[in-house]
Amino acid sequence: DVKVTQSSRYLVKRTGEKVFLECVQDMDHENMFWYRQDPGLGLRLIYFSYDVKMKEKGDIPEGYSVSREKKERFSLILESASTNQTSMYLCASSLGGREKLFFGSGTQLSVL
Amino acid sequence: AQRVTQPEKLLSVFKGAPVELKCNYSYSGSPELFWYVQYSRQRLQLLLRHISRESIKGFTADLNKGETSFHLKKPFAQEEDSAMYYCALEGSSYKLIFGSGTRLLVRP
Numbered sequence: 228d229v230k231v232t233q234s235s236r237y238l239v240k241r242t243g244e245k246v247f248l249e250c251v252q253d254m255d256h257e258n259m260f261w262y263r264q265d266p267g268l269g270l271r272l273i274y275f276s277y278d279v280k281m282k283e284k285g286d287i288p289e290g291y292s293v294s295r296e297k298k299e300r301f302s303l304i305l306e307s308a309s310t311n312q313t314s315m316y317l318c319a320s321s322l323g324g325r326e327k328l329f330f331g332s333g334t335q336l337s338v339l
Numbered sequence: 340a341q342r343v344t345q346p347e348k349l350l351s352v353f354k355g356a357p358v359e360l361k362c363n364y365s366y367s368g369s370p371e372l373f374w375y376v377q378y379s380r381q382r383l384q385l386l387l388r389h390i391s392r393e394s395i396k397g398f399t400a401d402l403n404k405g406e407t408s409f410h411l412k413k414p415f416a417q418e419e420d421s422a423m424y425y426c427a428l429e430g431s432s433y434k435l436i437f438g439s440g441t442r443l444l445v446r447p
Contacts, residue, residue, distance in 0.1 A: 258433050267348065269425060269439035270383075277433050285434070317383065324433045325371045327385040 230254070233318050233331040240338050246305040248334050250318030257323050259301035261285075261293065264315040264333070276301055277324075308338045341366050341430045345438035352416050353446050360411040360441050362400075362426030371429040372409040374400055375437070378422045386411075386424070396420070416445045 234249040252259065258277050262270040262285075272285030274293040282293050290312060294302045301320075305312055315335050319328040342365040352358055364370060374386040387395045389402040389409060400411045409426060426438040 260435065262437070267439060269345070270427075270437035272434065272436060275433060275435075283432065283434070286436070319383075321433075325390075325429055327373070327388065328375075328383075328435060330383040332382050 231318055231320055231329050231331040233316075233334050235334050236332065238334055238336045240305075240308050240336065242309060242338060244305075244308050244338075246308050246336065246338075248303040248305075248316055248318075248336070250301045250303070250320075250331055251299050252301075252320040252329070253299065254320070254322075254329075255298065256320035256329075257298075258321045258326075259295065260319040260321075260328065261291075261301065261303045262317045262319065263287070264317055270317065273303065308336075310338050312336065313338045341370075341428055341434065341436045343426050343428050343436055343438035345424075345426055345441050347441045348439070349442045349444065351444040351446065354418055355415050358411075358413045358416045358420070358443065358445075360424050360426075360443065362409045362411065362438060364407050364409065364426075364428045366407075366428060366430045368430055372400075372402055373427040373429070373435075374398070374409075374411050375425045375427055376422050377425070383425070416443075418445050418447060421445045 260275040261273040276295045292304045318331040344363045372389045376386040377383045429435045
């Protein structure tokens with residue numbers, strides 16, 4: 228079974244801190260994604276990557292950056308956390324284009 | 340631009356009643372459409388995709404290109420169907436976009 232692991236289930240950070248959210252998948256998937264999940268807004272795509280060192284902006288990339296130095300790991304970085312970035316962050320991976328996504332269990336980030 | 344619209348935030352039905360969760364999309368090309376489901380305290384997971392034409396847990400969805408819709412249907416709802424349902428569209432460039440979700444509540 229594919230496993231997508233997010234390093235933290237809950238995180239509490241202060242405004243202005245630099246925050247790293249880590250995601251690792253163990254099935255050699257090409258594509259990886261970061262979404263944020265907010266009530267009433269659903270899942271919104273932040274960034275995605277279809278290959279090592281490749282990244283593409285999603286619909287809401289502002290305030291975020293990503294890193295994919297190895298195929299299995301996709302990191303989301305909040306350079307200077309703000310309260311409006313308090314959210315559930317979901318990482319996902321897929322074998323390739325138009326294939327189903329496998330999701331991690333999510334990281335609930337609170338920025339105070 | 341790619342867009343997915345789920346007009347209902349909450350759909351409440353009684354057990355045994357038919358269910359239809361609405362999904363409309365906007366995309367100029369040939370889309371790949373999915374339904375994902377999130378049960379309480381579980382990960383988001385694929386329910387079905389239009390290209391496979393499968394029926395999963397009694398759910399079906401038909402792509403209507405004329406109406407740009409991909410509604411999810413089940414003839415007889417069960418209590419265990421209570422969950423959050425998301426419609427999703429993949430257009431070009433591996434970009435998968437989700438709708439805002441519909442919470443289905445099946446009452447006994």
